[in-house]
């Protein structure tokens with residue numbers, strides 16, 4: 001592709017050089033192409049990139065036309081970052097190949113979904129700890145970190161990356177690793193969406209064909225006791241155990257919703273015994289399954305507008321249980337999940353990746369369910385509740401309405417300074433920009 005083929009010839013020039021699909025208003029499939037899980041927008045053009053050269057063409061086009069860019073992989077970002085109005089969507093989904101290389105390294109296209117990756121690796125008895133949802137994209141989850149069902153055993157998804165191929169704002173296609181462009185390799189692992197378009201990752205998979213996975217259910221009347229007992233055990237348990245405690249919205253089941261602990265054991269299931277004694281077990285559905293089966297999908301009604309916010313906590317504050325349970329009663333549409341961290345996640349030094357918060361022991365994640373009408377005044381109360389919680393940090397991938405303060409929560413000062421310097425080097429014009437991206441360092 002020559003630069004002049006794109007620059008100055010508008011959409012026709014773009015169509016001529018791109019080998020994937022180019023969809024603009026009037027093309028079949030355009031409306032669907034502008035839609036992601038959390039947003040329905042009308043980009044000027046969606047470029048479904050078949051390879052890095054298509055990404056370069058899309059970037060050159062956006063630059064020549066002075067249009068904003070959105071990167072789209074699985075389309076699950078809660079803030080709708082995967083699309084835009086009037087701009088260029090760089091859709092990496094066609095680059096979804098999963099290829100096994102020597103030494104259990106897997107080359108994963110950024111457009112694959114984690115369900116596809118898990119299914120392919122399952123045939124070989126391999127696994128990569130990613131997230132809990134099959135249809136989430138490799139590109140977006142990796143951009144922020146990837147907190148999955150084996151995070152305590154194998155760390156974040158980014159912790160197992162050995163190299164990445166990325167197209168940067170200047171149109172160069174770079175393969176980066178710990179030896180080649182180590183700063184960019186550092187930045188991609190936690191802030192990729194600010195730095196370029198990743199086309200593939202090489203990730204070391206683990207030999208983990210099966211896990212013990214399932215749900216333990218206790219009566220709603222024992223919620224406080226079970227939560228406190230779980231907190232005491234979960235983050236210091238053997239790292240083969242990754243668990244989360246789920247509190248469904250109290251608007252369900254006349255407020256008497258059982259408390260659920262979801263578990264995934266990559267090892268001896270005896271680590272579950274202390275959990276079975278936390279309260280009166282109503283259900284004990286833990287079975288050995290192929291890892292690929294633990295990834296699931298949930299659908300939601302089209303008119304729902306979930307509001308999502310999370311906080312990372314270095315320790316369980318003495319009054320945290322009370323405050324969460326109180327908020328839960330005040331916000332009947334709010335679902336909460338508390339994920340235990342620690343283990344291999346915490347063994348990584350905080351400065352090793354752009355994801356910073358390695359001291360976090362727990363992530364409290366909350367979702368306000370329902371349509372805007374059904375939520376009524378709850379969004380305001382939800383935000384006010386989070387204002388008072390003051391977590392130690394936040395995870396960039398679970399924020400539907402990010403603010404400037406959220407950038408500070410996601411990336412502490414030392415990380416922000418490094419990212420700003422890196423951004424100045426690889427994207428001085430701030431092409432890769434969304435509400436959670438770090439700006440280039442001012443001159």
Ligand SMILES: Cc1cc2nc3c(=O)[nH]c(=O)nc-3n(C[C@H](O)[C@H](O)[C@H](O)COP(=O)(O)OP(=O)(O)OC[C@H]3O[C@@H](n4cnc5c(N)ncnc54)[C@H](O)[C@@H]3O)c2cc1C
Pocket residue numbers: 036037070071072073074075076077078080081082083092110130131132133135136137138139140141142143144145146147148192193194196197198199298397398434
């Ligand atoms: C139902 C559900 C369950 C989830 N479960 C988990 C979980 O268990 N663990 C977890 O960690 N997260 C989880 N998430 C959060 C998820 O990681 C983020 O929403 C993520 O942004 C989704 O990735 P995507 O590719 O599907 O999104 P997209 O909307 O396609 O992309 C989001 C953004 O990621 C960046 N990005 C995407 N692709 C690339 C690329 N190739 N190069 C550079 N940047 C890129 C861009 O900024 C892009 O705009 C979940 C989300 C949902 C909706």
